Amino acid sequence: MHKRIDSLNFIRIIGMTMILLFHAKLMYGFSIGLAWFDDMISIGAIFVTVFFMLSGFGLRKSNRDLSIGDFSGILKFYKKRILSIYPLFLLLTIVALIFQFRVMDRWSETLVRLPIQFSMLHILFGKEMHGFLFNDNCWYISALFVLYLLFPLLNEIVNRLRARTKVFMCVVLWIVSVGVYFYCVYGTELTFLDYYPNPFLRVPEFMIGMLCADLSEEIGNWLNCKNPIGEVCLANSNRVCAEIVGAVAIFIAVALTLFYPHFKQETNLYGVIVIPCTAVVFLCMANWEWGNRIGSKKLVRWMAKLGLEVYLCQSFATLVLSLVKLDGGVDEWIFILLSVIFAVVVNTCFTRPIGKIVKARG
Numbered sequence: 001m002h003k004r005i006d007s008l009n010f011i012r013i014i015g016m017t018m019i020l021l022f023h024a025k026l027m028y029g030f031s032i033g034l035a036w037f038d039d040m041i042s043i044g045a046i047f048v049t050v051f052f053m054l055s056g057f058g059l060r061k062s063n064r065d066l067s068i069g070d071f072s073g074i075l076k077f078y079k080k081r082i083l084s085i086y087p088l089f090l091l092l093t094i095v096a097l098i099f100q101f102r103v104m105d106r107w108s109e110t111l112v113r114l115p116i117q118f119s120m121l122h123i124l125f126g127k128e129m130h131g132f133l134f135n136d137n138c139w140y141i142s143a144l145f146v147l148y149l150l151f152p153l154l155n156e157i158v159n160r161l162r163a164r165t166k167v168f169m170c171v172v173l174w175i176v177s178v179g180v181y182f183y184c185v186y187g188t189e190l191t192f193l194d195y196y197p198n199p200f201l202r203v204p205e206f207m208i209g210m211l212c213a214d215l216s217e218e219i220g221n222w223l224n225c226k227n228p229i230g231e232v233c234l235a236n237s238n239r240v241c242a243e244i245v246g247a248v249a250i251f252i253a254v255a256l257t258l259f260y261p262h263f264k265q266e267t268n269l270y271g272v273i274v275i276p277c278t279a280v281v282f283l284c285m286a287n288w289e290w291g292n293r294i295g296s297k298k299l300v301r302w303m304a305k306l307g308l309e310v311y312l313c314q315s316f317a318t319l320v321l322s323l324v325k326l327d328g329g330v331d332e333w334i335f336i337l338l339s340v341i342f343a344v345v346v347n348t349c350f351t352r353p354i355g356k357i358v359k360a361r362g
Contacts, residue, residue: 005061007291008054009304011282015051016307018044020339023314028321028332043271045196048140049177050279051307052202055144056209057216057283059151060158064213068156081148085308086120087354089141091346092312093117096138099319120145127193137312139197146199147206154203158210163218166211170280173211177204178272205276212283309343309351316342 022044024030031038059081066073097110113129116122122129123142161169184195195201285291294300317338321331 005058005286005292006295006301007286007288008057008282009295009300010291011050011279012054012304012307013300015047015054016310018047020310020314020336022047024332024335027318028335030332030336043275046271046275049202049205049276051140052144052147052205053209053212053276053279053283055147056154056206057213057286058209059148060155060210060213063151063155064159066152066155067159068152074152077152078148081151082145083358084355085141085144087358088308088312088346088351089120089138090118091350092138092315095316123197123199127191127197137315140311143197143199143202147202150203154207154210158207158214161211163214166214170208170211170215173204173208174276174280177201177208180204181272208276208280209283212280212286216284216286306340306343306347309347310339313342313346314339 018041021030021041025038025041025044030041063077066077068074097114113122116125116129120142123139123146158166180201181195184190184201188195295304314335317335320338321335
């Protein structure tokens with residue numbers, strides 16, 4: 001039976017908070033006056049990368065035995081994953097659609113694009129489609145859906161790798177991911193919306209999470225052992241994997257943190273390398289009992305479950321602020337507050353009841 005990994009709840013909470021503050025800064029100039037923190041907020045979009053890693057991690061943990069030749073298993077997997085995201089996507093799309101008619105009255109364009117929008121594959125049709133309705137953040141669900149479709153193949157690849165090869169693949173995939181990012185930014189004339197939401201450019205991040213799902217078990221055995229350097233623990237866990245992944249990630253994180261002022265902010269090195277590497281460390285330590293004990297607290301677990309809703313409901317907060325003009329420079333705080341309120345309401349009144357119905361019906 002799949003064991004819940006509560007130690008990752010912290011990184012989910014940090015991730016959704018930083019994305020929310022990033023959007024508040026991007027659209028309304030949010031700032032708290034601390035240069036280092038405001039710089040972190042400026043690159044908060046990189047935490048979306050962390051959530052793709054978390055998705056790969058979770059799917060690998062719960063579906064490791066899924067084989068490319070198991071057609072019934074794959075169909076069951078697709079059904080479960082679609083039901084986990086489509087009701088929320090449908091709700092947000094319908095609400096967005098209502099306001100699309102109300103404020104823009106683009107009937108002919110809307111009717112042509114609706115079938116693509118409802119298929120959750122609109123991300124594959126370019127920025128004109130994934131920015132079609134005002135809830136632009138729905139591109140994330142579309143990209144996630146594409147990765148779900150690819151998962152059985154990616155899972156088969158990971159199943160065929162040995163432990164140390166997985167460490168090597170982690171490093172290679174991260175180099176590829178960072179390289180592709182810098183190539184798109186500085187080597188092409190692509191706009192942000194051309195490359196950032198592309199689901200195929202998210203495959204390396206997704207696979208890093210999958211690989212960490214396996215490595216975390218080896219590292220967890222070592223961390224939880226009463227005598228980590230004893231022969232029994234060394235026999236039951238791959239200490240080399242722990243040392244390589246942990247040392248490389250921590251070294252890069254510490255080095256770039258110390259020398260961050262020497263980098264130009266537009267290169268985004270801190271965000272592209274440090275934050276995801278820190279996420280890798282958390283993922284690899286996911287089976288640490290101490291982290292699971294703290295992460296299992298009801299409040300922490302409840303906050304972590306709001307991640308997707310907090311991200312998607314930000315567009316509703318933006319809509320409200322566009323309809324109600326406020327004075328006094330408090331838009332950024334109202335945006336943050338409304339985003340959280342909408343997320344709590346949607347999660348409590350829609351996502352959780354729908355989830356219970358789907359689970360009850362198998």
